[in-house]
Amino acid sequence: MSSTLRRRLAAVCCAVGVAGAMVAAAPTAGAATTSDFRGVNWADPRDNYASDAVVPSGLSTTDSYATxxxxxxxxxxxxxxxxxxxxxxxxxxxxxxNGPFWQSYTAAVDAATAKGFKVILGYWESPTAKDGRIDDQSTFNAMWQRITTRFAFYPNVYFEPMNEPFGYSSQEWTGIATSWLSTYWYVPRSRVVVDGTGYADDVKSVCADDRLAGTHLALHFYGFWHSTWTDPQQWLADFDQRLGTCSSRTILDEFGASMTTGLNYNGPINGSNEIAYLQTVTNRLRELHMGSVYWPGLRTGDTYSLTELHGSGTVLSLSVTNASGADLLARAWGR
Structure with missing residues (x-):
C-alpha cells in the first residue's frame, strides 16, 4: 500500500456509514450517462504528488517531444x-x-487523442503540505492558463481543476470550482470534471450546486476504506450514499484494489474485503451505465497497478497483472 493510500485510509475510513444510504436509481433507457468513459490512470511512480515535474511511469523529463x-x-x-x-x-x-517538461509532456496528450482516446488532465498538489488545498494560486492559475490555451479546443481533452480537495469545506470547494469555470469560460462545461468534496468521496454537494451545472463530476471509492467489510450489501449501500442521485454526471475516476497479490476476483469472496468491494462496485457501475477510470492502469511499483511495463526506449509493451481484475473492469464497462 502506498503512502497516499495509507493517508487516505486514516482520513476517510468509516467517514461515511451505511445508515441512511441513498440508493441511486439505474438510468432509464436513453438517459444521459457517462458510460463512454472507459479509462485508466497513468501515474507517476510517486503517486502524482511531486514538487518537481510529475512524470507518468515510462516517460522522462529528458525525452524530446518525438520520443x-x-x-x-x-x-x-x-x-x-x-x-x-x-x-x-x-x-x-x-x-x-509551467516549466520545460511541458514541451514534451504535451506529446502524451497528443498521442492519446491521436488514437481516439479521451484525456482527463487533473491537478495534484505537491507533497510539501498535502493539505488538500491549492499550493500557490498564482502558479496554479498560470498552469491552467497554459493547459487550456493549448487544449481547450481539443474535443477529447477534459479538465479536472483539482484532485481530492479535502482541505476545503463543501462551500469553499464549490466556490473555487465556480471561479475556475468563470476564469476559463472558453472551456465547454461538458469537458470539466469537478471532484466531489473531501477525498472526492462524495459528489452530492457539488451535484446540487446550480453554478456547476453542465459539468461532469468525479467520485473516488476504495476498498481499503473498510478493511473488514465482506458483505456486498455494505459496499453497495456505501457507494450509493456517496453518489446520491448523480450517476448520470459522475465518473468514478479513481477506484482500485490489489492486482499483484494473486487474488481471484472472479471467485468466491472467501473473507476478502477487496473481492467483495471490486465485485460490487464494478457490478454497480455496469447497472448505472456509469463511466470509470481505474487506479492505476500503470504505475510502476504499485500493487494496485493493472498492468506492468516492459521494454526499453520507445519499444514498450504492457502485460496485465491480474486477468480476473481486468475481467471485472471489462464488466463495469458493459462488456
Missing part, C-alpha cells in the same frame, strides 16, 4: 489492446506545465 510521443503511443495503444480502455487520466502540476 515522448512514441512512448505514449505505445503505452496508450496497449491500454486499448490489453484492457479495452478509451480514456486515460494524466496528472499535471505547476512544475510540469
Amino acid at each position: 515522448t510521443f512514441a512512448k505514449a503511443s505505445a503505452i496508450i495503444g496497449q491500454f486499448r489492446a490489453k484492457v479495452g480502455a478509451n480514456t486515460v487520466r494524466l496528472p499535471v502540476n505547476p512544475t510540469s506545465v
Whole structure:
C-alpha cells in the first residue's frame, strides 16, 4: 500500500456509514450517462504528488517531444489492446506545465487523442503540505492558463481543476470550482470534471450546486476504506450514499484494489474485503451505465497497478497483472 493510500485510509475510513444510504436509481433507457468513459490512470511512480515535474511511469523529463510521443503511443495503444480502455487520466502540476517538461509532456496528450482516446488532465498538489488545498494560486492559475490555451479546443481533452480537495469545506470547494469555470469560460462545461468534496468521496454537494451545472463530476471509492467489510450489501449501500442521485454526471475516476497479490476476483469472496468491494462496485457501475477510470492502469511499483511495463526506449509493451481484475473492469464497462 502506498503512502497516499495509507493517508487516505486514516482520513476517510468509516467517514461515511451505511445508515441512511441513498440508493441511486439505474438510468432509464436513453438517459444521459457517462458510460463512454472507459479509462485508466497513468501515474507517476510517486503517486502524482511531486514538487518537481510529475512524470507518468515510462516517460522522462529528458525525452524530446518525438520520443515522448512514441512512448505514449505505445503505452496508450496497449491500454486499448490489453484492457479495452478509451480514456486515460494524466496528472499535471505547476512544475510540469509551467516549466520545460511541458514541451514534451504535451506529446502524451497528443498521442492519446491521436488514437481516439479521451484525456482527463487533473491537478495534484505537491507533497510539501498535502493539505488538500491549492499550493500557490498564482502558479496554479498560470498552469491552467497554459493547459487550456493549448487544449481547450481539443474535443477529447477534459479538465479536472483539482484532485481530492479535502482541505476545503463543501462551500469553499464549490466556490473555487465556480471561479475556475468563470476564469476559463472558453472551456465547454461538458469537458470539466469537478471532484466531489473531501477525498472526492462524495459528489452530492457539488451535484446540487446550480453554478456547476453542465459539468461532469468525479467520485473516488476504495476498498481499503473498510478493511473488514465482506458483505456486498455494505459496499453497495456505501457507494450509493456517496453518489446520491448523480450517476448520470459522475465518473468514478479513481477506484482500485490489489492486482499483484494473486487474488481471484472472479471467485468466491472467501473473507476478502477487496473481492467483495471490486465485485460490487464494478457490478454497480455496469447497472448505472456509469463511466470509470481505474487506479492505476500503470504505475510502476504499485500493487494496485493493472498492468506492468516492459521494454526499453520507445519499444514498450504492457502485460496485465491480474486477468480476473481486468475481467471485472471489462464488466463495469458493459462488456
